[in-house]
Amino acid sequence: MEHSGTLPALDADQPLSLRVDGHEVAHYVWHSDLPASTAPRPYLHPVRTHAGTTVTDVRPHSHTHQLGISIAAPDIGGRNFWGGRTFVAGHGPAWLDDHGAQHHRRWLHHTESELAHTLDWVDRDGAALLSEQRTVTCRPLTPDAWTLAVQTRLANATDRPLTIRSPAALGRVGAGYGGFFWRGPAITGPVHVQSPAGTGVRAVHGTTAPWLTVSGTSGDAPWTMLFAPADTTTAHDRWFVRARDYLGVGSSLTWDRPLVLAPGEHLQRHILAVVADGILTQDAAAALADAARPPA
Known part of the structure; x- marks a missing residue:
């Protein structure tokens, strides 16, 4: 999304505040001094419900490379x-000096409820492997819920075929993560995971369900995160779901088969995350998923 005028300068040391109906609901950290081992990148944290409950975590004790x-x-x-250890086929996770980083390049647009910018995904020597255009939008949905939309266009910036793999493609069964990822907060009490595919992590993990929810309670505040694809391409991606040791949900670019981008070729994805107060029933979740999707 190009902007025709001159954008106001932003302080690289300060996150960009995002608001819904005038209320701050998220910070977008677009520049940070993180260790190389975290694969430094922009991220959203804290993300909050309308009532102010934080539903993300950043650099937690478990998996310190996970960022909101x-x-x-x-x-x-x-x-x-x-970030973190690299999965090596036939060996397992290992600490390697192979981490890349995402660098902000240029703002295209930013308002109190939407931002768009370009980024370079660079290796440790600074060579760009991917160029990205990313848009993050916050929209009102109901008095108790709002929608976060994340769109990305990733293009091969090299002069050779570029292979994208998950650890599952290298033999780690079920570890098909990579792409959009949410790291949930610490909770008190049980975690509830549901989707049209079933209830619980085992029923949802690895499926292409049209939506899924994760519900929990932080302190005394119940909340629900609902995730849904916003276009037909993203709807073919499988869900990665974790609720043991930590809360995490991802929409996987590739599961157990490598994805290869030719020079100049690109891929696009569009994910919705509904941030809601309270524990949603299945019927309420289905209704919110329908209401959050953009018109066809």
Whole structure:
């Protein structure tokens, strides 16, 4: 989304505030001094419900490379843009000096409820592997819920085919993560996971369900995160769901087969995250998923 005028300068040391109906609901950290081992990248944190409950975590004790809501990938052209250890076929996770980073390049648009910018995904030597255009939009939905939309266009910036893999493609069964990823907060009490595919992580993980929810309670405040694809291409991506050791949901760019981009070729994805107060029933979740999707 291009902007015809001159955009006001932003302080690189300060996150960009995002608002719904005048109320701050999220911060977009577009520049940070993170260790190389985290695969530094822009991320959303904190993300809050209308009532002010935080529904993201950043650099937690478990998996310190997980950053709120971000776009990350464990293996792009043999480089780790996920952070943490790299999965090595026949060996397992290992600490390697192979981490990439995402660098902000240019703002295209920013308002109190929407931002768009371009980024470069670079290896440790600064060579760009991917160029990206990303849009993040916050929209009102109901008195108790709002919608976060994340759109990305990733293009091969090299002069050779570029392979995108998950650890599942290298033999780690079920580890098909890579793409949009949400790291949930610490909770008190049980976690509820549901979708049209069933109830519980086992029923949802690895499926292409049209929506899924994760519900929990932080302190005394119940909340629900609902995730849904916003276009037919994204609807073919499988869900990665984790609720043991930590809360995490991802929409996977590729599951157990490599995805190869030719030079100049691109891919696009569009994910919706509905941020709601309270524990949603299945019927209420289905209704919110329908209401959040853009018109066909």
